[in-house]
Amino acid sequence: MFAVALKADPDSTYVLSDTDTDARLELVPDRGGLVTRWQVEGQDIFYFDRDRFAHPELSVRGGIPILFPICGNLPDNQYSLGGQSYSLKQHGFARDLPWRVTGQEVTEAASLTLELSSTEATLAQYPFEFKLTFTFKLRGHILELGQRFTNLSAQPMPFSTGLHPYFLVEDKTQLEFEIPSAEFRNHLTGGVEAFGGSFDFAQEEIDLAFQGLTAPAATVTDRHLGRRLTLSWSPDYTKLVFWTVKGKDYYCLEPWTAPRNALNTGENLLLVEPQQTLETGVRMAVAFL
Numbered sequence: 001m002f003a004v005a006l007k008a009d010p011d012s013t014y015v016l017s018d019t020d021t022d023a024r025l026e027l028v029p030d031r032g033g034l035v036t037r038w039q040v041e042g043q044d045i046f047y048f049d050r051d052r053f054a055h056p057e058l059s060v061r062g063g064i065p066i067l068f069p070i071c072g073n074l075p076d077n078q079y080s081l082g083g084q085s086y087s088l089k090q091h092g093f094a095r096d097l098p099w100r101v102t103g104q105e106v107t108e109a110a111s112l113t114l115e116l117s118s119t120e121a122t123l124a125q126y127p128f129e130f131k132l133t134f135t136f137k138l139r140g141h142i143l144e145l146g147q148r149f150t151n152l153s154a155q156p157m158p159f160s161t162g163l164h165p166y167f168l169v170e171d172k173t174q175l176e177f178e179i180p181s182a183e184f185r186n187h188l189t190g191g192v193e194a195f196g197g198s199f200d201f202a203q204e205e206i207d208l209a210f211q212g213l214t215a216p217a218a219t220v221t222d223r224h225l226g227r228r229l230t231l232s233w234s235p236d237y238t239k240l241v242f243w244t245v246k247g248k249d250y251y252c253l254e255p256w257t258a259p260r261n262a263l264n265t266g267e268n269l270l271l272v273e274p275q276q277t278l279e280t281g282v283r284m285a286v287a288f289l
Contacts, residue, residue: 002110016110016138025138033099035064047166047250068094069159072260079263109139128157143284151272160258166250172201174224180215184208210240234281
């Protein structure tokens with residue numbers, strides 16, 4: 001049976017559940033439309049730092065932060081458009097703004113729809129009127145995120161978007177990866193390197209953007225926790241970022257539509273015509289070994 005409930009936590013938190021599979025999803029619309037918890041058969045799939053979350057001035061570490069209208073950072077947080085310069089901080093502003101709940105369903109899945117619209121504050125950073133509509137669907141071992149990007153401006157709207165999920169891990173040496181790419185750009189060095197199928201977790205930090213994706217899905221098998229994650233995405237996603245920090249119980253596998261600095265370079269930048277909508281999607285599925 002599917003259900004959607006609201007609880008105070010102290011932030012207003014929506015709880016989506018599928019009692020047949022003991023699956024549960026928690027979202028906080030007022031804090032960037034953030035998914036803070038996903039459980040399948042009672043097991044936590046995401047890492048979440050609640051101490052940081054309790055301090056809104058700190059960036060969130062955990063759940064699924066939403067990236068829009070950029071992924072990654074810009075040089076000096078600056079970009080130029082139409083001869084004018086604008087400032088945007090890393091990953092954009094969607095993950096920091098309150099989203100509005102516009103719908104829920106419990107027929108074929110536990111589903112919640114959130115909406116984010118442009119404001120005077122966003123127009124000062126990004127001169128486009130927009131409406132984002134994200135629908136989160138929980139059913140069994142599967143979490144689906146349907147995304148709609150509507151341009152309400154009179155001119156074409158360029159942007160990139162992505163998700164920054166933090167997956168819980170206890171022993172990174174027990175992770176096995178199937179990533180549909182033979183190379184990545186190392187964000188720490190700037191160089192392009194070949195991918196041999198594994199990572200050196202002795203490094204203090206790993207921050208890589210896989211490119212030239214040959215399939216719309218990646219798989220991570222966690223032998224220690226006894227589960228396999230499959231992450232899949234719609235065609236507009238062209239990069240897959242892997243990020244982790246030594247000593248932290250998480251790894252991030254992030255679908256991005258474009259690389260860092262795309263608003264300046266134009267690389268893989270999405271463009272929505274006036275009064276038009278672009279739809280994308282990401283799917284996460286968990287299987288137990």
